[in-house]
Amino acid sequence: MKKNIRILDIAQKAGVSIGTVDRVLHQRGEVSEETREKILKIISDFNYRPNILASSLASKKVITIASLTPSAPDKDSFWSKPQDGIEKAVSQLGHYGIRLQPYHFKMENTATFTQEANKILESVPDGVLLAPWAKREALKFTRELDQRGIPYVFIDSTLKESNPISFIVQDSVQSGYLAAKLIDYGITQKSNIVIVHVTKDLQNANHLLLREKGFLDYLETVTGKMHRIIKIPSNEKEIADKLLGCLAEVKSIDAVFVTNSKVHLVAGFFDQFDHRPNIIGYDLISKNIDLLESGKIDFLLNQKPESQGFVATHLLFDHIVRKEKVKSANYTSIDIITRENIEYYSSI
């Protein structure tokens, strides 16, 4: 069992002290170019990897990570889940001197985003996790972070114009594509398929449109069944009325694709009838889980929000503490959850 090479070994090979090696490792100068190169060569020759245990033991510095996510009204709501994943990772990494400082903004008030972002900038964290919900404000924030050299990782979505060390998202188009496959697989002939968007402002909910795009792509290119497709954009209040209107027009609805976690509203609506369409939606919030388990929703696609928070935290950790280059693009799996496999499902 060959032992790992240590700083002391490098020092001896180079004929210097560990202090000198340490200085080149941390590139804090005060070393002649000549010995620097000699040491650097030995380091790469012997493939030196610092012992992270000893490293974080000796380093008394605490690394503070700030997270900026939408505030979650309650424990079950969607945005509490990334938070859970972040907290789990941080508590696992606690011994490495990681501390978390969570900040929350109100989704309906973008000014609060800027407000909290400024608080973060004031606190000068070592890294930031954020959900770039308010695009314009997020971009301003990341520019500040870029300028100050503070690394950040995106959760849930990403911004093309910024420079995160990494982002972790789900491929929305592909998830819509998958949804269409599951819908189409469950119906054998030409059918009436409804796409429901439950949101106040569809044009600003880009990922919902991407899911729709994937969904339509599949139906147009793969299946040969020539389904009739009806789109229903609606806010929460009018959804029942709109569905009733749709039913009046097409007589029967065979399948419904709800592009976000509001699928419980749709499943609840169809509960009043004898026969319900196949229903597929997103996210394992408890209202959806209940309906899935009672057989009123067929499939839920999971975005793995806990996992996103967890992975994002580890990415930031690897970058800051281990100083490794991390994969910049990370995609979560698109998990299919049914009544039959939810019992064993673990979303992290």
Added chain:
Amino acid sequence: MKKNIRILDIAQKAGVSIGTVDRVLHQRGEVSEETREKILKIISDFNYRPNILASSLASKKVITIASLTPSAPDKDSFWSKPQDGIEKAVSQLGHYGIRLQPYHFKMENTATFTQEANKILESVPDGVLLAPWAKREALKFTRELDQRGIPYVFIDSTLKESNPISFIVQDSVQSGYLAAKLIDYGITQKSNIVIVHVTKDLQNANHLLLREKGFLDYLETVTGKMHRIIKIPSNEKEIADKLLGCLAEVKSIDAVFVTNSKVHLVAGFFDQFDHRPNIIGYDLISKNIDLLESGKIDFLLNQKPESQGFVATHLLFDHIVRKEKVKSANYTSIDIITRENIEYYSSI
């Protein structure tokens, strides 16, 4: 930011030295009952958690873990996957002084199991990971381990009569149940459904029977479609003939459930016809993946063998190094893989 409590803090509170605290922590005696209890109380009062970094830094002992799994003919075969998961975990945990000693036995020769098991016993490892494939031999082995106080964790299946600190498996019945749901969801009327077992010795492949059981359970209790169900047990060579025979009898086969990874044989068979039944099977081996991606298999259920190896290793680590009580029963999720989500799927 409250600092973690250290051994020194405990010692000071108890008015003793760190040596004494250390002795009670490692229960190696030489401490009076009185001070022992005082220290124990402080430890639990302040919820002391040893700093695992410092701990494994100071402890120069290497922990060797032996793994005993069926030998894998090639990189792609099923049994190389748990091995991958184990190795990944061990390499992550390398700094903690974990070393792995892998052993392999031949599935078709149970004597090799005993042979390798004896080698393991001779090497006196600190922990063992094993797939208890040969029941009788495995039982004998675990009894020896019990006697010597060597902890072990089961992968893939478990033995009721033994005392592992933990096992990690998939619920076979439930996976069959899920398969039936996916089959039934995809066909709208009374259909001909075939269950195919590809194995030399069905009676000794208990999990295949359990998968069948779950499958039948679902069809009997949940659906009302009164399908006709045909069971085909076969070895690899005769499978085409048997399917041909079946086709001759029932005219059309609407769906096929293959109870293990040999689903590629069945999908390959149906490739010669214009129309194929819905096909579902198990495991992400490359032959299956190819057929899934080319649209000749509808669903693959994944046992997550890499994850099983990974989790099992961590369980053993937590038990040996962190001395934590670990959950004894662990079930992997039953993941549904399709052509549309396999791209982003990560099995660990």
Added chain:
DNA sequence: ACAAGTTCCGTGTTCGTTCACGAAGATAGA
């Protein structure tokens, strides 16, 4: 009362790093 053994406990070194401190040697200014 004294040597020998027990019981109970403290001290000091080590693990691989980090980092503050300070000491040489080189260079420059006077």
Added chain:
DNA sequence: TCTATCTTCGTGAACGAACACGGAACTTGT
């Protein structure tokens, strides 16, 4: 040539825990 400053490097004390070693106090036998 003598101080002053800079560059380059070594030393030693942490970090929190493990563990070997040895020392004091107490018991026992004679």
